[in-house]
Amino acid sequence: MLTLIVFLPLLGAATIALLPKGRPEWPKWVAAAFSAVDLALVAWVVYRFVPGGGRQFAEKMAWIPQFHISYSMAVDGISLPMLVLSALLTFLAVVASWKIDSKPKFYFAMLLLLQVGTNGVFLALDFVLFYVFWELVLIPMYFLIAQWGGPRREYAAIKFFLYTLLGSVFMLVGIVMLYLKTGTFDMIRLAAIGHLLPAGLQWWLFLLFFLGFAVKVPMWPLHTWLPDAHVEAPTAASAILAGTLLKMGTYGFLRVSLPILPAGFLAWQWFIALLAMISIVYGAAVAFAQTDIKKLVAYSSVSHMGFAMLGIAAANVIGIDGAVAVSFSHGLVAGMLFLMVGMIYDRAHTRQISELSGLAAQMPVIAGLLAFASFASLGIPGLSGFVGEFLALLGAWGSNLPQWMVFVSALGVLFGAAYMLWMIQRVIMGTPSHVIADCPDATPREIFVVAPLIILIVAVGLNWNLLLNYVDPAARSLVKLMGV
């Protein structure tokens, strides 16, 4: 089942590659069909998943037995929300890209290939397999940014590629060192025996994995690739980048660093919380200063993912619940924000906040949706953004982290409200500027794209247990495993 979920998009990409050239309409239909089926399969997995039942849908067979490398996949309460994000956002990204007319075959094949990587990362339980999917993500994203991006796309694409590759090769060294010490690439087995490793070694290994994951999250000061990549990437790629790729980082901490290297984590805990705090405040402060609405959303990602890292640094059940909730919610909200920015840019051909004004008068639906996404982002109770940030802060407060860090981080929520509201005030209110004169409002297709996101944002915001039912048992067993 999981194999099908991971590799169905690959089949889709291959199908698209074989389509005749003279039919520019076909690739998007094929891509939509494959990603819709994939989403349906994921929905089925969610339906059949037993909350609190540990790892499920496990598949395991030998791949390279000489080196104890196996093909091993399963889904648990932490990976399930991520898998949902990956499948949902890919499908929505395909539909959102309906108007792509430059090299549609190439474009949609890359979107599906990207999904192979993201699905795989969240399901793999063998380190080599995990690394294969982890690196696979780079290639389609590189092409998506470099081919369909903005004016500085080539620079942004190569920066993205090299930055994240640099992070992941450190992770590779860590994987090999773990293998040499334990003789296995099996992540479940490593989680069971990892705490037996000497603390000094764990300290080093944690650092190696930290570099791999923190670049992806991204944590200050390793975040500098993100604004460039986000701003230059096409809308759909931005949405997936924010919605899924960043989650690979937090997921890595939860799947690898915490369970396998508990002593290493304890040694670094304070430092991670500090970086999380800086990311929150720094991201928010820089977002304040942005004149480009897409860059504002990009820096808000740095800030919000800081909350996820704060929850992880807390390393208690509430904190980890919060970290997963932030990741999930940010996937929905940032995905939606980038889609909204894309819609506005398609019409106004500018993203400068100063040039946009009076959206509400000219395009009431788009303005309403943007306002909704912004409110979700700034953490209004009742929407999903609130759940995770609240839990992450609560978890951090109850942990052994210094409380001034939690206090400073909480200020980030305030900043978040401020820059978002200020942006709304400038963009939505006022009289329509000339750049949006005569622009049509949202089309039914565009509303269809964001509707599932809105439903999930509201549903999770109103009933936390919808998400936490799945996450909480997994977070409990993770904390128990760490023995902290």
Add this chain to the structure above:
Amino acid sequence: MTGYALLIPELLVLLAAFWALFAEKLPGGDRGAAWLGAVATLAAAVIVAVAPLATTGGPFPRMLAFDGPARLARIVMCMLAAVWLLWTAGRGQGRVREAVSLALFALIGGMLVAEARELVTLILAIELATMPAYVLIGYRRGDGKGLEGALKYFLMSMLTTLIMLYGFSFLYGLTGTTRYSGMDLKGAGTLGVLAVLFAVVGLLSKLSAAPFHYWAPDAYEGATPWAVAFVSTVPKVAGAVAIVRLVSAIAPGVPLAGTVLLVASVLSIVLGNLGALTQTDVRRMMAYSGVAHSGYLLLGVAALSIPGSAAAIFYALAYAIPSMGIMLITAEEGSQVADFGGMAQRRPATAWVTVIMLFSLIGIPPLVGFFGKLSVFTAALQRGFTAVVVLAVVMSVVSAAYYLRIVRAMFFAEEPAGHLGVTRNGAAATAIGVCVVAVVALGLAAGPLLASIGVVLR
């Protein structure tokens, strides 16, 4: 007497080489010679693959080993030569018969280098493998740059061969034998260190490893990409097996042997990758990147362990196969990075093939290059070379920066003005197709292959 049958592959290649020498008078002409060479090398590869191993026996048991590493290296070299000759048969222009026969002679030399288990045989085989390479580099007689490159290669190669011979004389003096099996340098002291140092210098130069790599960029730039495709790949596979054999014979008991190799490895990785970073000529870029790849290979050798040796041999093929493919495509498109401009529009399939091979050279999974790097790093970490491995992986990110320049040209740049179009050619496409299939398939089958090398080295 039946043992001589093990040399049938070499004999086949030799016959094809002679045929090519006289191709002018023979039916088929230049291209016919290339076709015949391709068929002969393919047949040789098949025969090697099905023939039994003769670890102790075989013809000339004191000089040649027909063991697992030799078998693997012979198969790979024959296949690489077959790919090169097939491409030549398809696209070779003008007078290619000498090139065909030179390549075949060099191939025989390379096969013997991989089999040699004795110093004098090794020297003779190396000479047989490199002499034709000088001529291939300077194949265009009227081209000053080509001749300059060939001369540089020749002088550097001669110098290092002489140093190596000097080292071999030490080895003989210290141990009283030229055979690997009886060599024991334990207790040889400083003299032993010098002997090892001098002996490996020659092989480092053949592998274009630092600090003996300066000939490579100039030589490759002067040569046609077509000649580079052969010279930069086949000898490296042979050299990898040779250095593994020599080092595992003489390094035990010599205190600094591993350090010498490790220093060469680090220098090669750093100088090669940084050197390649600024190149605009694909041949120069591949020359420097070849230096870097030799560094990764040597990292496996420097581990002085069986997994390390297996990793080094595996790395040699992981490097040689995509490198051959890329240089053949360079021979079609033009030798500047800019010549790759707009290839994704003109030849989408070839552009994607190039992407796959470049990503393999970077070390992106699940391609063969990734498993090459993985096995080398594993062996090195086992020996505790943690800092070196960290440096090596960081440098592999640097390599991504320059390899991606080619990708960028193919996908996001315009075709340069005056660029000659490339016609379709079935034979050449098949040749390049074999390379890319091998890059993917050997990646997926890396485990059994690596394990089999490791087992036979034990």
